[in-house]
Amino acid sequence: KAGVTQTPRYLIKTRGQQVTLSCSPISGHRSVSWYQQTPGQGLQFLFEYFSETQRNKGNFPGRFSGRQFSNSRSEMNVSTLELGDSALYLCASRYQGAGTDTQYFGPGTRLTVL
Amino acid sequence: AQRVTQPEKLLSVFKGAPVELKCNYSYSGSPELFWYVQYSRQRLQLLLRHISRESIKGFTADLNKGETSFHLKKPFAQEEDSAMYYCAPFNGANSKLTFGKGITLSVRP
Numbered sequence: 001k002a003g004v005t006q007t008p009r010y011l012i013k014t015r016g017q018q019v020t021l022s023c024s025p026i027s028g029h030r031s032v033s034w035y036q037q038t039p040g041q042g043l044q045f046l047f048e049y050f051s052e053t054q055r056n057k058g059n060f061p062g063r064f065s066g067r068q069f070s071n072s073r074s075e076m077n078v079s080t081l082e083l084g085d086s087a088l089y090l091c092a093s094r095y096q097g098a099g100t101d102t103q104y105f106g107p108g109t110r111l112t113v114l
Numbered sequence: 115a116q117r118v119t120q121p122e123k124l125l126s127v128f129k130g131a132p133v134e135l136k137c138n139y140s141y142s143g144s145p146e147l148f149w150y151v152q153y154s155r156q157r158l159q160l161l162l163r164h165i166s167r168e169s170i171k172g173f174t175a176d177l178n179k180g181e182t183s184f185h186l187k188k189p190f191a192q193e194e195d196s197a198m199y200y201c202a203p204f205n206g207a208n209s210k211l212t213f214g215k216g217i218t219l220s221v222r223p
Contacts, residue, residue: 003157033209043200043213056209090158094209099165101146101206105158 002027004093004106012112018079021109023091025072031055031094032074033103034066038087048094049074078111086113116141120201120214127191128222135186135217137201145203147184148211149175152198161186161199171195191221 005024013019025032034046045058049068066076078085088110092103117140127133139145147164162170164177164184175186184201201214 031209033211035211035213042215043202043211045210045212048209050209058210092211101204102148102160102163103204103211104160105150107157 004091004104006089006091006106006109008109009107010110010112012114013081014114015081015083017081018077019081019111021076021078021089021091021111023074023076023093023106025074025091025093026095026104029093029095029104030072031096032068032072033092033094034074034076035090035092036060036087037090037108043090046076046089081113083113085111087111116203116205116212118201118203118212118214120199120217122217123215124218124220126220126222129193130190131221133186133188133191133195133219133221135199135201135219137184137186137214139182139184139201139203141182141203141205141212143205143207145205147175147177148202148204149173149184149186150200150202150213152200152216154197158200191219193221193223195219196221 007022031050033048037043048056052068063079068074088108090108091106119138149161151161152158173188200216202211
């Protein structure tokens with residue numbers, strides 16, 4: 001099976017703009033989670049989507065939002081960008097089966113806010 | 115509050131030396147525990163999980179509930195083990211992996 005894919009891989013934006021990141025999970029996986037990775041804070045959970053519904057949410061402001069489509073692909077949107085939003089954004093595809101519950105990560109989208 | 119502590123940022127050893135990467139956690143309930151690894155210029159990938167009790171690439175990890183630790187060990191390090199390692203408890207109820215800050219393992223020839 002193909003792994004988790006994320007597009008674009010790199011983005012440069014300026015303060016105040018908005019950005020949309022995309023994630024395609026592994027075929028058959030219905031849950032997608034998003035994480036932010038920064039040198040200072042490490043890896044932090046943003047939110048999870050399952051069957052087109054946000055199922056869980058981390059401690060991020062409302063400027064961070066997402067959605068999931070019927071084919072399980074997910075998008076994450078950040079509005080009114082701030083310098084501190086510069087980070088690697090990782091998407092994870094979750095598989096839940098008999099005796100297993102595992103997340104598989106994409107390569108990430110590197111967002112730079114100038 | 116849920117917390118994961120990886121007390122060291124860097125561990126540098128010679129090839130063939132034993133390795134122990136420490137992880138302590140403070141967590142409500144009974145989380146499932148994972149170790150993830152990130153090799154240079156590669157994506158974050160699952161190394162092992164405590165439930166499966168398996169050995170992957172020679173690494174093992176024992177869950178000690180009394181000490182709330184989940185240390186990662188390998189008896190003989192190889193150069194290809196050089197990478198960033200993250201300990202991560204998982205809460206299935208809120209779908210959240212809580213990552214430690216990570217430790218860089220450097221294995222010298």
